[in-house]
Amino acid sequence: MSVDVQDIVRRFGTTAALKGVSLSVREGEFLALLGPSGSGKTTLLRILAGLEGSDSGTVHIAGQDMTGVPARERNIGVVFQHYALFRHMTVFDNVAFGLRVRRQRPSSAEIAARVRRLLELVQVPELERRYPDQISGGQRQRVALARALAIEPRLLLLDEPFGALDALVRKEVRRWVRSLHDSLGITTILVTHDQEEAMEMADRIAVMQGGRIVQLDAVGALLRDPATAFVAGFIGEATRLPCQVRNGVAHFDPLPVLPLQVALPDGPAAAFVRPAEISVRHGAGTASVRLCRTEGEGPARLIVQAGDIMLDALANPGESFEKGESCRLSIRGSHVFAESGERAQGVPLAEVMVG
Ligand SMILES: Nc1ncnc2c1ncn2[C@@H]1O[C@H](COP(=O)(O)OP(=O)(O)OP(=O)(O)O)[C@@H](O)[C@H]1O
Known part of the structure; x- marks a missing residue:
């Protein structure tokens, strides 16, 4: 689904976290929001997810105005770095959670079939009976992704999802997430402050600085033709x-x-x-x-x-x-x-x- 953000402003007290952000994400695209700490990446992602309001501006997803649409009705999958799995639930129950709390809850047999398909997809089918603290960090991220995908989201939002992984696992998991994106074709927005990660994963990168998008381009164009001194110093x-x-x-x-x-x-x-x-x-x-x-x-x-x-x-x-x-x-x-x-x-x- 396409995403269209127009002129979003968000202030927290005297801090302007977003100072008029506009952004168009194409259907099926993998876009990274890349910028230093405090540049407004997470705030923008939370506004898209419906977890945060904006002072002004609009968000359209698949052409539909999201004003007043609560998070649970947006059909968006979200994976945060610190969005821990429920510790008292097995891997199976964690993935099933989003389906069980749905207004139109599928039957138990349907839920079980879907959870097992997802655990196959994220390549951890053998872990369904384990609890989160009985699996590795990389496996936890895979389960968190399976949980986000369980509701068959039309948009996937990833907020620094690999930050807690060690370097080797991080590389492997991010390649795998990109190939998963390619096979599922879900429009995906990744928040990261790691330029290597953004370059490796995204079709296009929106570079953020001080609450604004200063350039939105493919990696090659950012390197060849940086719009500002900040981009020239930050990318590559x-x-x-x-x-x-x-x-x-x-x-x-x-x-x-x-x-x-x-x-x-x-x-x-x-x-x-x-x-x-x-x-x-x-x-x-x-x-x-x-x-x-x-x-x-x-x-x-x-x-x-x-x-x-x-x-x-x-x-x-x-x-x-x-x-x-x-x-x-x-x-x-x-x-x-x-x-x-x-x-x-x-x-x-x-x-x-x-x-
Ligand atoms: N709930 C809040 N209350 C007050 N200020 C906030 C709040 N959330 C964000 N901010 C401020 O808004 C600005 C943007 O924050 P945001 O978390 O969006 O940045 P970020 O680019 O995601 O940073 P990081 O990479 O460190 O997560 C920062 O100055 C931050 O301190």
Whole structure:
């Protein structure tokens, strides 16, 4: 089902948790709400679920206005990180719960058949008689998901559902949730502050900052074309380099980095440079290699110190550096933001001259 949010505002006392959020989620889409702590992700999710009201704005689900529709009538499955299973109920009873409290309660045989199908689906059929504290964290998340799916929701809301899992299990469970989404086709919204998780799971990502959505795009577009300096720094790896623009050239002084051609007005700016955009060469220079780490077959990852700034960089394939080695730096490209918010691509001056 599609979700359409228009201009939602939500205040808690003097705190504006949401400052006018609009969002359209397509039917069958997997969308992530990604942002730092306090950016309003959970508040938005709770408003969609009907667990929280808004001061103004509207929510439509499948074209239906949700104003005044209580949570239990929205037919939405919700999984929270701390939405613990009922401890005094078996796994079976936890999953059956949503069906038993329905106004039109299915027969016991129907409930049993559906619960068993769901436990098969989430791959824990053998656990139905266990209690929540007799199963692992990953299994608990699977059961919580089965419970959310039991009501055959038209929309699935996941609020940091993998946060309590250790790194290895988290990776496995999130791949599995994505493939489950692909086979069931339920529109899904995931709240997370983990960009790797959002990038791995979602079709599109809504980046939130300070109660607003600052950009909504596919991962590739967020990396290629960040709308604001915040997005450029928050999505993907990038080093922020302060610079001064003078006559269309960004100078990094006092850093030993070659200036870039940039179409921005004169004044202070910030360049966001990804590791692959930094070229490090052997040779006496004013930068030095602090760390050189080889990972598998890819190029070595470097941390290079230039003045007070540490830059993440990649070595050329096959090349490695000694710790402490002096080196020369140049930047192949970057996203540059003026203080006014204006943005431009920074390109090497040499290339401009050659081109
Ligand atoms: N019930 C509440 N009472 C008062 N303030 C609240 C309440 N709920 C949220 N807030 C405030 O609203 C803002 C947004 O909170 P929200 O939980 O939506 O952020 P979040 O992006 O989900 O953060 P996190 O990643 O830490 O969960 C925060 O400043 C928070 O302190």
